[in-house]
Amino acid sequence: MCTQEGFQAQRSRLVGLLVSGSLEGFESILDWLLSWEVLSWEDYESLSLLGQPLSLLARRLLDIVWSKGTWGCEQLIAAIQEAQADGKTPEQHGRWDPHSTHPAHELQSHRPAIIRRLYSHVEGVLGLAREQGFISQYECDGIRLPVFTSSQQARRLLDLATVKANGLAAFLLQHAQELPALMALPCEAAACRKYVSKLRTTIAAQSRFLSTYDGAENLCLEDIYTENVLEARMDNGPPGSPQKSPATLGLEELFHMHGQLNKDADTVLVVGEAGSGKSTLLQRLHLLWAAGRHFQEFLFVFPFSCRQLQHLAKPLSLRTLLFEHCCWPDVGQQDVFRVLLDRPDRVLLTFDGFDEFRFRFSDGERHCSPTDPTSVQNLLFNLLQGNLLKNARKVLTSRPEAVSALLRKYVCVELGLKGFSEEGIELYMRKHHREPGVADRLLRLLRATSALHGLCRLPVFAWIASRCHRELLQDGGGSLRTTTDMYLLILQHFLLHASPPDTAPHGLGPIVLRGRLPTLLHLGCLAFRGLGTCCYVFSGKQLQAAQVDAEDISLGFLAPAKSQGVPGTSAPLEFLHITFQCFFAALFLVLSADTPPTLLRHLFNCRRPGSSPLARLLPRLCVQGSECRESGLAALLQKAEPHNLQITAAFLAGLLSREHRDLLAECQASGKALLQRHACARWCLVRSLRQHFHSIPPAVSGEAKSLHAMPRFLWLVRSLYEMQEERLAREAVRGLSVGHLKLTFCGVGPPECTALAFVLRHLRRPVALQLDHNSVGDMGVEQLLPCLGVCKALYLRDNNISDRGICKLIEHALPCEQLQKLALFNNKLTDDCAHSMAKLLACKQNFLALRLGNNRFTAVGATVLAEGLRSNSSLQFLGFWGNRVGDEGAQALAEALGGHQSLKWLSLVGNNIGSMGAQALALMLERNVVLEELCLEENHLRDEGVGSLAEGLKRNSSLKVLKLSNNCITYFGAEALLQALERNDTILEVWLRGNAFSPEEMGELSRRDTRLLF
Ligand SMILES: Nc1ncnc2c1ncn2[C@@H]1O[C@H](COP(=O)(O)OP(=O)(O)OP(=O)(O)O)[C@@H](O)[C@H]1O
């Protein structure tokens, strides 16, 4: 039994159910409802409007059946069940009367069965109906449109028969009776099964081994795959409510988050920086599917790499893309393709590395035909928009820089790939090093070298550290600080492995490097040209042009590109990872005798004094030989993907650092050229950063001057860090006179924290550092410690920080005179760090604000913290929103605050506080003479608690705002408040929204005292 009320209560679930499948599924539900006459023809027409979002149609359907009463609601539930079962059972013999005297009605009554019978014969039936004059060529073409699935075509034919009173209905009834019944479902037919099996085998083979490893080790993905932190940003609540923390997902839950951004889109976007593991995540997804372990809701999975797709120069159709560039059906191509088009909800397409696709996303050109060819970019963009293969799932991965607002319009969920957690790093190392003791030693070393540990959060760095474990363990790893250090380490590793055993056993000496200079230059030239032409996969011809020979290849930095995508080309090669390509490009710029030092200006996108914007855009006029060369190379740099240039520039800064410059000078003839390059890079960095500072708008009056940093700022800071020159860092920030440095949502992880601290600690004036909504974590907190001395406030909201990180932070904060505010909203803090907090309050008598909302504090933590409060006389703001301190915790805090001298604002919103807690807070109000705002929303105060608070208010003369929304308060409670307000004229507002008042009561209460707000 389903009552109308029950139905209404299930509405959102039903909408979810109706939109979760394809349009095809929705239409088959309509078939059943039409056949049972739940829907009238007019109803049906209003639900069959092409181009309307499915969610809108689903809601309209629910409204219609609801208006038909309980019966209508029950029938809808039954139709959903029928439609779900329909796809799974072989067809029963149709029992319609082929000679019915009311053929149109008979067609409608047996609509689901007739559609199924017509399913694989639409083309033939259309031909016959056309021949016999029942339909026109125009009508025929309208039904045949390739955007329709076979069932949709059959439906359109039946719809035509209903409105055309020319015998078409009778013809269809009779003809359908003669057609063979469909014994097996199309997707279970032999050709389809064969194809699926081939697809699985192909994908299993492609995804079994980790692709970017050189031939030296052969690692099964299964053995090495380590869970990567995947976060979905949640929808915000109503305005003003605190942002929810992002949800952490397992890979298996990739499709569990529905329509966070756009309910009608089918694309899941996974965003992560270079080397964060996007490709590996997809590879894992493919493997899990191919092995039948997960994602079995998909019958077909088609993996694509954008890097390779962009090489498809000729126009191609969807069919060509799937079959010729992914997996070819050996038999029944037509049937397999039909099934794909008919069941898009069973299809998953993955597109890896959208940032490497040289075409920017646009939605200007619509392409809906699955069989007509178009350009590869148009095909991809239309797939993502859902103009093609609507309802097929898509997963797109990209680095953040390539994600535009326009692309986001077509994305249902955006997930951030954050790299390994600390536990993840450990697990990864243990999986990689199973020999006894090695993983332990390596982990001990990583933990002792915090910059290196922070870098390993990024899987590609974890791989490098792991690959070079011997070298690391040998020299203690203490000298490794920068990304450049890491890449030089792996360079050394590869060079030494390729050298005869007796040469240079001790590290990357000049002899080894000099001996390999030609190889480095060849690879560097290839990498540099590749960046300039957005080319990451190299043909034999390109290798030849850069003089890369077999010996250079054997070094191991180039690996065969993944085979899918470009058939017919002979074994193209790619760098192990894009960061290696950037590294070699940087090496080329540093070592090549041909690169003029001034070229670096283009890399840092740095204007010369007096040069016009136009001059910056155009390659400079070739006046002299070197300028001519410069302009050619500069033109290449201007075409490169900006983010790749940034990575290259950071490597360049690292290579030109004093430490590495000497090494490079010894293997390169011209030390002078290196010095010139160094001077130019230095100049560019300082200048770029200064330009950035100058672009900051002046402070709004009454507020601190604020710098909202852009990713470019972070990149410059990282490049400065790579150079490792204290003096340069000091010089660079000399001009920075902001009071507030805002770096929210900037992808700040531990390595960025290391670089920020390196640079910011030279600030002359204290700054409020806002790092909300990043991935700082405990490792990042540790990296920030050196700049704590210049922070007057540290905002670390939503950063995955636990007790360990915060205890360390506080330990270092105690002697920091300047630090007065800490905001730690939305982290993983528990009672275990309360002692540190209490110590902070007790020791720092100039501390102003502590915000601990949405963590995991209970009464135990609150009680410990209360002790700190007793000995503190400076705190003005204390935020405890969304913890679980309960009555007991509230009591402890209230007791400590009775005589507090400075606290102006206290939030205990959403802390499970009842009347006992309220009593204690009321006593506190009686004694306290400074508190101005008390926030107690979302507790269980009820009338009893409010009664106590009202008593407290009678004797209080400091409180201005009391927030009591959502506390189950009734008129009686409000009455008590009114009485208190009569005697209290300090109070300005009492918030009472979301309590148990009728509209009339609210009206009356606010008339009696306008300070009561509803
Ligand atoms: N989950 C994982 N488990 C084990 N190793 C991983 C994992 N993710 C990544 N790696 C290692 O890190 C390397 C780089 O990862 P991957 O190529 O997937 O990064 P990416 O985000 O695709 O980078 P890019 O932006 O350059 O395409 C891989 O070759 C692999 O060795």
Ligand SMILES: [Mg+2]
């Ligand atoms: Mg990748």
